[in-house]
Amino acid sequence: MNSPTQLKILSAVWRNPGLSRSELGELAGLHVNTMTRTVDALIRKGYLREGASGQSGVRGRPKIPLEVDPARTCVGGIAIAAGGVEAVAMNLLGQPQGEAEKAAASNSAGIAKAVSRLLGGLLPKNPLALGVSVTGFVDPVSRRILWSSAAPAAELDLAPLLARAGETPVALNSEIHALGMRWLMKHVEAEHDDTLVVTLEDGAVGASMLIAGRPNRGCVLGGNELGHMSLNIETARCYCGGVGCVERVFCTDFLHRLGGRGSLGEAFAEPALSAPARQIIDLVALGVANATVFARPHRVVVAGMPAHNARFRDALERAWRRRLPAVFRERVTLSWYETKATLSAETSGWLAIASVLSGSDGRAWT
Template identity: 40%
Template sequence: MLSSKQPVLPLQQCKILRILRSEGPLSRWQLHLRAKLRPNTVGSHVAELLQQGLLREQPAEANGPGRPRVPVTIDTGTLHVVGVAIRPGQVEACRLNLCGQMLGKVHSLPVATPTDTVCVAKRLLGKVANDQTYLVGLSTTGFVDTAARRILLSSALPDENVASLDSLIDVAGGRRLAVENDMHALAARWLQEHHRQPTEDVVLVYLEDGQLGSALLVRGEPNWGCLVGGNELGHTTLPVETDRCYCGNVGCMERICSSEFLCRQGAQRLPLLEHVSRFDGSQPEMNRMIELLSIGLANCVNFVRPHRVVLVSPFTRFNPFTETLVGAVRSRLMRALSDRVAFHYWDQGANSPGEAAGWLALAAIYYPHWAKAILEPAEG
């Protein structure tokens, strides 16, 4: 278990862990060659990682004359991370091993009222975490102030001004918490599954009924403070009547991307996924929603100028809708960007928010710049 007084892993140890996760078991000499570190340096770091339980040794392998080399690999059987996700009306939690594989099932508890949210999260964390928990990842919708240990604004807490995370930290005991919003947690998973050594700037956009969020990765590093294209694309407002958003505004893109907005336009009252599955270009209400979404997305892309836009949504299963939306976005991009920006689809519908929160914890282990999400222990 990572003590609250123990610093985050040094950069070179993170590098060794990434190489082993990517390539599998390697000897210390092979790590020296891959990591371009001195043999003695590799030996010292591997010894520390073995002591912490992050690595384990495998049986020695004979490789010609001389002493057999002992491969080391990520230890997936001793320690794990826990992901806890705060969502509107529920809290999820699960365990992942150090390579991101689910251990057991996803645990979920309902939240009767928003004021109970943090208490429910405490109860679930106490149930899932144990002495083998190395790090806890906590995600929530909305704004998180890690310095003040507070959730400032969240759809899970629509009637609350702020929610303190101090009691969650107390339940975690000596374990550290990596805390961020749900889009950064999702971006942490995408980064580790798709680009282990990223060189691109990427905007991830999450679309679901009544939900729209985004995250910006700059060469694999999260842009923690970016507002435009960073993580609050859903609260970009357009001059159109919608239901009032929990943030207090009317016209938020998160409210446009909803079945309620289609009802306002005169469409049949159905889940948005059902409308998307039936879309063939002939529904004026859907065309209006796509037009407005494309305006907001194109403004984000024109401002950020990413190499890639990743649409994370169950909607991407349906080509007519996806192709129409992406075509409308491209038509509004600056000419120099229209052919330069790649669009990638990632259907995360089957994966839980709690699992993504676990990937946030893994990112804080493997990537030093993601360790900024780890809350510092309270003084005294």
């Protein structure tokens, strides 16, 4: 599967399931012969299948709809995070094939061993791509983990591990960019826009700035560090060395500093939001608004712990909107990403799916 035409057609079917060969040919601007030959090759390889022929198509012949074959396991996802490594094989629709395999690892040697073992057992035959996500920072050239809560003590060289993938293209990125791409591939209508995806968890705030459908790259491989923008306020000192970091504000410890009780999740679940809970929402909204004002995305998407909580959502959205200059207030939309599977092997697999289906213009992913 190296032909650009095959990838183009596969991508067209993925984006427009149910179209016939001739409809696809028109859409992709391909000659009917090329089209038929390519589709047949993709069916033979198991990537596509013909659906039930329903309505009649051109010139009275039955229209045979094409779709991605969900039985074809052709990508893999690996997540390297604090505590361990997780891997899963998936089809091109993002459905995991079987349970994710997990391996505990708390240091560089453990991670190396776990990735190696999972890579050995996981990969389907001739996979199209492998998505690997890492918590923390990776040098984009040497592919060394520079700093990660997954291996806080030492640098870890991913290059020899990833070399085990052989010829399979590896899409390596931060776990939060993987989540961003997962959202985007489920909302492909947004892929020419700029989108800011934010995750809010107790003590962990991250962001993925997607620019025209590509994760913002930067000088190190990592997420957009919304969590370490400072809100110019006294908090506990952050592990990054700073004070006032957004993720030191969005945490139970800061709730207690403000006189609140229980955990952050509990505070947001109260029937009426307490003053400390409201203050935290206001401050986090300020952080998200600052990122919005700087990057001017078309939309902001918020995921994580409080995305399921209507009261929190309303309060955050109102506070965020109040902070925006009018020109952005009228234009930038805010929506919620209520996903249970956030940072995981399955999410990493979407890095692979995105690189197969959107990477064919040759622009580098990482």
